[in-house]
Amino acid sequence: NLKLSNRVKNVKPSPTLAVTARAAELRASGKDIIGLGAGEPDFDTPDHIKEAAVKALADGKTKYTPVDGTPSLKQAIIDKFKRDNGFDYQANQILVSCGGKQSFFNLTQALINPGDEVIIPAPYWVSYPDIVLLADGVPVVVEAPVEQAFKITPEQLAAAITEKTKLVVINSPSNPSGKAYTLAELKALGEVLLQYPDVVVATDDMYEHILWADEPFANILNACPGLYDQCVVMNGVSKAYSMTGWRIGYCAGPQPLIASMKKIQSQSTSNPTSIAQWGAEAALNGPQDCVKEMLEAFEVRHKLVLDGLNAIPGVKAIPSDGTFYSFPSFHEAMEKKGFKNDLDLAEYLLNEAGVALVPGSAFGTPGHMRLSFATSEAILNDALARIRKALEV
Numbered sequence: 001n002l003k004l005s006n007r008v009k010n011v012k013p014s015p016t017l018a019v020t021a022r023a024a025e026l027r028a029s030g031k032d033i034i035g036l037g038a039g040e041p042d043f044d045t046p047d048h049i050k051e052a053a054v055k056a057l058a059d060g061k062t063k064y065t066p067v068d069g070t071p072s073l074k075q076a077i078i079d080k081f082k083r084d085n086g087f088d089y090q091a092n093q094i095l096v097s098c099g100g101k102q103s104f105f106n107l108t109q110a111l112i113n114p115g116d117e118v119i120i121p122a123p124y125w126v127s128y129p130d131i132v133l134l135a136d137g138v139p140v141v142v143e144a145p146v147e148q149a150f151k152i153t154p155e156q157l158a159a160a161i162t163e164k165t166k167l168v169v170i171n172s173p174s175n176p177s178g179k180a181y182t183l184a185e186l187k188a189l190g191e192v193l194l195q196y197p198d199v200v201v202a203t204d205d206m207y208e209h210i211l212w213a214d215e216p217f218a219n220i221l222n223a224c225p226g227l228y229d230q231c232v233v234m235n236g237v238s239k240a241y242s243m244t245g246w247r248i249g250y251c252a253g254p255q256p257l258i259a260s261m262k263k264i265q266s267q268s269t270s271n272p273t274s275i276a277q278w279g280a281e282a283a284l285n286g287p288q289d290c291v292k293e294m295l296e297a298f299e300v301r302h303k304l305v306l307d308g309l310n311a312i313p314g315v316k317a318i319p320s321d322g323t324f325y326s327f328p329s330f331h332e333a334m335e336k337k338g339f340k341n342d343l344d345l346a347e348y349l350l351n352e353a354g355v356a357l358v359p360g361s362a363f364g365t366p367g368h369m370r371l372s373f374a375t376s377e378a379i380l381n382d383a384l385a386r387i388r389k390a391l392e393v
């Protein structure tokens, strides 16, 4: 007779983790399953990063650190923001957390009162709406269809802002769409937000380094420096350095907001794992060629996947600008095969083709499927052939 909170009843478990778990379950039962659902690079964490953590362990760096991160990691983050993004931050504007997920969790807990609205462009990273719900906020989803290359327009943003809007989230390059906003597009969005100084904008730059578009990486603060006092820049080492299990994310923003987020963290997890922080510091301060090597592999695989998907009748993919995701439309294929929704299609592909993809409805964009190409070319070729065969009529 367990009486759970309304809070927990309102949220759903992460669907991407669920797909990965279901694929693992089928695999354990002896089925030949290719998992293209996971949101993590397939590479190992580079050696110099592992060595830094091993050394930290050997040196006894195994105690509590300051809640917001070790001074030397915070300095490495300050240097990273200056070097890569041209931003100036002080140590009291930086918070290190247990993954980018906790950065966003802290932000919503620090900012949102019951009923406050958070504008989330769809397709979105699956966790944004649920983390907002956990803060008793109201996710306001703004749909960015494939015709808009999955990007919202300034008109859509302006129309979505109300007196209750507290926060707007921009994720570029985007999980799941793989698309990145151009500097000009960000400037147009930023100009809308400049008219609302009480609205905070969070730029989630988790895929900053996994980008092959013509333009170099830029976020909304690059496009509109006037947003400095209302912008939180979120990033982390999970994707760029293949460190998903280390659980280190970080963010920078206005000092009072960062201090409030730190207070939340001080009463939940305290500091992120000490030795993982030493690894993250080595990642940020060390040689960056490992990032480039992974990027090159992702770019080659992207081409393979894009061509392979578009060769399947009823499937259409637009090129990704970065990340390791493609987010093709399966609308026609679903119609031809008589599937009512993408959940049924995902189940069919898992059972018939032995390929795990995440249905687009999990990201707020039904009829698409997210395919992660963080796996070898041989496996991707096999998966594409299987999907093609399963969708033949």
Ligand code: PLP
Residues within 6 Å of the ligand: 039, 098, 099, 100, 101, 102, 125, 171, 174, 175, 204, 206, 236, 237, 238, 244, 247, 248, 249
């Ligand atoms: N933001 C986006 C857009 C992501 O895709 C992810 C991970 O999937 C995160 C944040 C969170 O990353 P972390 O593993 O560091 O919590």
